[in-house]
Every structure is written in structure tokens, then in C-alpha cells.
Amino acid sequence: MSQAESLIRLEGIAKHYQMGGETIAALNGIDLHVARNDYVAFIGSSGSGKSTMMNILGCLDTPTMGKYFLNGRDVAGMSETDLARTRNEEIGFIFQSFNLLTRATALQNVMQPLIYRGIRPAERAKRAAEAMARVGLEKRMDHLPNQLSGGQRQRVAIARALCSEPSILLADEPTGNLDSATAADIMALFDTLHEEGQTVIVVTHEPDIAAHCQRVVRLADGKVQSDTVNHQRTRFHKRELANV
Known part of the structure; x- marks a missing residue:
């Protein structure tokens, strides 16, 4: 994959934390490319580094070492204002806990990201x-x-993420608070959004959720343990396109 084709490019990404005089490497030398319209799952057990990876990709945290290029821009060179703008315009966040405003209607919740962009009410x-x-x-x-x-609340959260027309949908354990049937419905929605051209990144510890994605990156001890193509999902994708 050329640099021009990469929506996300990670080069030697590391994130270290100091705990009680000890250095903990949450991420330790990650090299990774994500193309436009990729459908990627980051999977791993607790402590694998997947939450730190999500924070780095979402520009919620900065790496200790390495470079992160998003849409060709070096994130490390961005000011706080640029980072805030990037989070609002480039990344659509979807969280396990939905993070909806309880006293606002569904429509008002979905509009929230657009308020910060100065878009007119109509x-x-x-x-x-x-x-x-x-x-x-x-x-x-x-x-x-x-x-x-619960499923409808998560759909509101997805609509809110889509409203800004982001480059990336970044979902952190998006089915964690849902029953299995509702979780399947939400993942089917992600499947559809991917088919429509959306780049989707899912962070999860559940193999059946990762199985929806076309690419599965397994993290362990802050490193990429494997980066594989989900051939079953890819065949399904090709079959769907043939039927369009």
C-alpha cells in the first residue's frame, strides 16, 4: 500500500506510562497502515494495548514515540486546536456507553458535533x-x-458519529452493553455502512464481533501479534457486490 492510499499510517508507535517507578509499555513499536474503506477490528484481551490504540487513533492521546499520519498529516505536529478540529471532523466516535445527553431528543443528540463546527441550525x-x-x-x-x-440508543450514537461525515468511524466495544441479538443488528449496520464506503475501525475483545470485519489485527503485550484478512468476510463482501 502506498503512502497516498493510507488513511492511517503508524510508524514505530509506542506509548509508555510511569507507574510506581516502573515503565509500562502499553504500545511498543506499532507499524500499521489502514486504507480508505477498510473494515478493521483491533482485538485483544485486557492489557493488550487495544484501548491505548483507540486513544491514539482517535487523537485522544499522543504517543511517547513514533509517528501517526492521518489523511497524510502528522498528528504530532498539530496544535490543540487542530487536534480538536480533527476529532470533530475526521473521526466519528462510538462508545460502549452511548454517551448521549439524557435531556436532549435523539435528533438533538445527533446534531451535537455540528454545533461545534458552526453549522447553521437548519x-x-x-x-x-x-x-x-x-x-x-x-x-x-x-x-x-x-x-x-439499548440498540436504538446505540443507533443514535452511530448517527451522531456519521453526521459529521467523518473519514473514520471508530467504535470502542460498541456492543458491550447489548444483548447478543441486538449486538448482531448493530454489527449488521456497520457492515452496511462499510458497504457504502465508510472506513470502520472496531476495538473489541469479542471474536464474534471481530468476525464481521474484513481485517483482524490482534494485539498482545502492546505489539501486533497478527494482522490477517478475514477471508470468509471478504468472500461474503464479494458475493454481496455481485448481487447489486
Whole structure:
């Protein structure tokens, strides 16, 4: 993969923490490329480094060593203002706990990222409504989060992430608070978004969730243990395209 084709490029990424006089290497020498329209799972057990990886990719934390290029830009060279803008415009975050405003309607929650971009109210509402339609919630726009099921709340969170038209959807344990049937529905939605051209990165400890992705990166002790193509998912993807 050429540098021009890489949406994400990691070179020698390391993240060290000091704990009680001891240095802990949460990440230790990660070299990785993610292309546009990749569908990638980062999987690993507790302590493998996957949460730190998510924070680095999401520009929520900075590496101790190495370089992170996002859309060709060196993240290390960004100011705090640039980082905040990048998080708002380039990355759509989806969390296990949904992180919705409890007193705001679903539509108002979805509009939140656009407020910080200075987009006018009418345009915000239009984009948010379109995003909610994409996730199948066009009839739930005026509902509060406590009037929605867990799966519906996560769909609101996905719509909120999509509303900014981000380069990357970055999902951290997105099905962790859902039952298995609802989790399958949410992953099917990610499958559809990927088919539509969205780059999707999922951080998980669950193999059945990772199995939805076309590429599985397994982390262990802060290093890439394996980086494999999910051939079963790739064959399914090709079969779907042939039927379009």
C-alpha cells in the first residue's frame, strides 16, 4: 500500500506510562497502515494495548514515540486546536456507553458535533435527520434516550458519529452493553455502512464481533501479534457486490 492510499499510517508507535517507578509499555513499536474503506477490528484481551490504540487513533492521546499520519498529516505536529478540529471532523466516535445527553431528543443528540463546527441550525437539523434515516430511526427523532432501547440508543450514537461525515468511524466495544441479538443488528449496520464506503475501525475483545470485519489485527503485550484478512468476510463482501 502506498503512502497516498493510507488513511492511517503508524510508524514505530509506542506509548509508555510511569507507574510506581516502573515503565509500562502499553504500545511498543506499532507499524500499521489502514486504507480508505477498510473494515478493521483491533482485538485483544485486557492489557493488550487495544484501548491505548483507540486513544491514539482517535487523537485522544499522543504517543511517547513514533509517528501517526492521518489523511497524510502528522498528528504530532498539530496544535490543540487542530487536534480538536480533527476529532470533530475526521473521526466519528462510538462508545460502549452511548454517551448521549439524557435531556436532549435523539435528533438533538445527533446534531451535537455540528454545533461545534458552526453549522447553521437548519442545515444541522437536515444533516442529523439524514443520518438518523441511515440508521433506521427516522421515526424516533423526538424521543429522549430513556424512551429508546439499548440498540436504538446505540443507533443514535452511530448517527451522531456519521453526521459529521467523518473519514473514520471508530467504535470502542460498541456492543458491550447489548444483548447478543441486538449486538448482531448493530454489527449488521456497520457492515452496511462499510458497504457504502465508510472506513470502520472496531476495538473489541469479542471474536464474534471481530468476525464481521474484513481485517483482524490482534494485539498482545502492546505489539501486533497478527494482522490477517478475514477471508470468509471478504468472500461474503464479494458475493454481496455481485448481487447489486
